[in-house]
Amino acid sequence: MDKQAANKKKIQDTAKQLFLTQGYTKVTMDDIALQLGMSKKTLYKHFKGKYELLSKVIEEFKRKTGDGVNKILNDTELEYATKLKTMLKFIAVELSDISPVLIEDLQRNVPELWREINAYKKEAAFNRFSRLIEEGVKKGHINPEINQPLVVALYASGISNLINAEFYSSMPEEMVEQIPSSPSEIFDHMINIIYEGILTEETKKCLHSS
Numbered sequence: 001m002d003k004q005a006a007n008k009k010k011i012q013d014t015a016k017q018l019f020l021t022q023g024y025t026k027v028t029m030d031d032i033a034l035q036l037g038m039s040k041k042t043l044y045k046h047f048k049g050k051y052e053l054l055s056k057v058i059e060e061f062k063r064k065t066g067d068g069v070n071k072i073l074n075d076t077e078l079e080y081a082t083k084l085k086t087m088l089k090f091i092a093v094e095l096s097d098i099s100p101v102l103i104e105d106l107q108r109n110v111p112e113l114w115r116e117i118n119a120y121k122k123e124a125a126f127n128r129f130s131r132l133i134e135e136g137v138k139k140g141h142i143n144p145e146i147n148q149p150l151v152v153a154l155y156a157s158g159i160s161n162l163i164n165a166e167f168y169s170s171m172p173e174e175m176v177e178q179i180p181s182s183p184s185e186i187f188d189h190m191i192n193i194i195y196e197g198i199l200t201e202e203t204k205k206c207l208h209s210s
Contacts, residue, residue, distance in 0.1 A: 004046075007042075007046060008046045008047075010036065011032065011036060011043060011046055011047065011053070012053060012056050012057060012060070014032055014035050014036050015027070015032050015050065015053040015054070015057065016057045016060075018031060018032060018035065019054060019057060019102055020097070020098075020099045020101075020102055021099070021101070022101065023101045023102055023104070023105035024050070024054055024102065024105045024106060024109065024110055025105050025109050026105075027050060028050070029043055029044070029049065029050055032050070032053070051110075054110065054113060055113065058113055058116060058117060061094075061097070061098070061117075062117075062120050064094070065091070065094045065095075065120075066120075068090050068094065069087065069090065069091065069128055072086050072087045072090060073087070073128065073132070079206060080135075080136060080139065080141045080203070081141060081199060081203050081204075081206055083132070084132055084133075084136065084141075085191055087128075087129065087132060088129070088155065088187075088191045088194070089187055089188065089191060091129065092155075092158075092187040092190070092191070093187060095121065096187075098117070126152055126155075126156060129152060129155070130148065130149070130152050133148050133151060133152070133198075134148065136198075136199075136203075140200060140202075140203075141199060141200060141203040142198050142199060142200065142203070143197075143198055143199070143200055146197065146198050151194065151197075151198055154194070155190075155194060158187075158190045
């Protein structure tokens with residue numbers, strides 16, 4: 001990677017972190033320059049403004065998520081149950097990276113980019129997850145009596161709510177204290193619960209013995 005490419009990546013990574021913690025609207029090019037310890041003039045040599053930076057951050061998110069999903073789906077060495085669990089965990093962790101503060105800001109102030117993210121989530125994540133569920137039903141790994149769209153909806157809802165502090169404010173404190181704090185551990189438990197409900201007994205045995 002040459003110096004110019006390295007500088008662009010550093011700027012983009014710094015902008016991403018600021019967007020995730022503060023939202024898009026509140027972050028300025030001055031903030032990004034200050035965080036990097038460089039002049040705003042240098043920033044504008046690489047990017048036209050923060051809208052372009054946000055677009056690049058979203059583009060990188062789409063690329064990373066798409067590549068990860070394809071790698072899992074195309075791995076012929078993975079047993080079906082392991083493939084499904086790996087994909088569920090990967091999608092959940094990737095989507096949880098989009099913080100609630102940034103989501104709310106995008107919905108209100110940059111709706112065109114929010115629609116782009118949502119369209120991509122449907123195709124790269126939930127539609128492919130749905131197709132994998134269908135494949136599992138056809139191959140006898142998943143109980144054919146389960147409501148497939150409801151499984152996807154419950155999974156999507158879990159991703160949205162289980163990392164949202166506001167969601168927990170409506171729950172009893174003693175219950176919240178028993179929920180893991182890390183997104184990775186939360187999704188492990190959530191996925192295991194989904195598994196217990198949708199997999200056939202034979203596939204569960206294969207999963208637990210592997």
